[in-house]
Amino acid sequence: MNWREWQERQEVAELGNRFLSYVDWGSGPPVVLLHGIPTWSYLWSGIAQGLAVSNRVLAPDLLGYGFSDKRDRFDRSIARQAEAVEAWLDRLGVVDATVVGHDVGGGVALQLAVRFPQRVGRLCLMDSVCYDAWPKGLMAQLGTPGMARRLTPERLTRFLTPALKRKGFATPQTAELLEGLLAPYATEVGMVSLSRDAVALNTNHTLELASKLGHLAVPTLVLWGEKDGLLPAKFGERLAWDIPGARCVKVPQAGHFLMWDAPHAVAMELFDFLERAAPVNHVPRRSVAEELFGSEAPV
């Protein structure tokens, strides 16, 4: 699927003065897929279709990313992103979901799990930002105002494409994929927005969670590309050690973008996790009779 076909699938949800674009695919238990930087929900296009066979796949573009709101009018930190995702799930009527986060999306997923535990039935972290493992040099550099002023959309693409190829993937990828991942940032508005996203990367928002990870009571899978040169696998191990009951799986021959380097292995692990780990049931579910008749429901 090319990026335009993916974009064609996107719907939009207005959240006050902001809006989120998202893909809502399939039916079944909801699985929320959160992307990182410098990508957008298209990151998941390789595995979304398979997941959608038995799940409702919900893949938003985070605020300021992809085809969501890119105007200069909001905080883009992972803490605020988690609030936006929570509001969006509320709008969709999703009570709790399996939340899968990659890179910055992993940080958002962790924020969600800690601050809005009722929303997260299961958690999967893939090469996630955590502790003080981030921001990485490339993105930190992009976030400096001076850098943003020197760039043009064309230069940004020329700067990021080889960097992604070299540092993000362990296996060769198509030009179509790389072009698609960066497509929303190939305009002046997109470029400035990405720079604002980069400047919002803040270690504090993951460090503040470190002491709370031990209290998480959600089934957690940590999936990590063994050859990730951006966020080394030791951070995945540390996360799995800190989160009670979490399991860490290192995916061989995979770099930071493991879902593209090893799509089959990643999908298998994810399916296995969805099948075996029972989600935490935070909200007592009401029967159909209770929905209809309230607590006076006939037996």
Next chain:
Amino acid sequence: MARVKQVSEHGAEGGVERVYHELRRTMRVTGVDVSLRTWAAYPRFFVAMWEAMEPNVETRAFEEAALGLWQEVLDSTVQWEVLGAWNAVTLGPSQRFHARGALELYETMQPRVLLMVSAVRMALEGQVVGQSGALGTLERLERGVPSRMAAMEWVAEKPADAALRSLFADIVKTVGPPGVPGEYRAMACWPSYLETAWRRLKPRMKDEDFQEEADRLLESARRRARALPYPVALSRERVAALGEDADAVLKVTQALERRSPALLLNLSRMVQDVPDMLRQPMPGASRLVPDWVAAEELR
């Protein structure tokens, strides 16, 4: 006409950067359009132009004149055949949301730009523009961008895609210099839509009644510009004294004015093609002046 290099928003510096900021705030738009970016290639003229126009642009009278002009455009085209491009292409919900937002932005902005261009052209040709009202005596509008207004996102004037490049070349050849109009660059974010719309817009532009309507609109814009409340203090001599090429500035301004009515007619056909689109989507609010400022001004 020699090619004029437009000044991008993030590339603007000094006086141009300041004027861009004031333009966005006073015109209540999210970005600076092609016409204004083209003027900014002559920075000293651009700053002087803004000093001459700004007192008018921030008034309710200017807003009413622009709205009246747009109303005329809509009334002219409402009886024409429906464009049919909106429903002829496959766009997803998020894409339609963005495309509608872009059209709302341009229908808000372009009538104002035509008024400015007409006023400046007449002033440069030595005509008296504006009434002799005392500055600051009329109602002004609240500054700032409406919260709903879309970001001004568009593709590069020379896009990488060959088909789009050729489409842009055809557009400029048909509508005239100095560059690809902003609304077409914006709609090029959805190439299939732009291609379909242009294929239907172009043949109509050759019709006699289209040309008559464009001429009538041009006259109306000039009449409305002459009636602006405050005098527009700008002349060729002033531009030359500032060290700019007054002939080149006049040529660019004439070219911008010449093509604007036809562009407005096309824009209105695209707008009226979209279901439930508001005719005046972003009305200006009265300016809320703090008491102490009002007291100071009255004194």
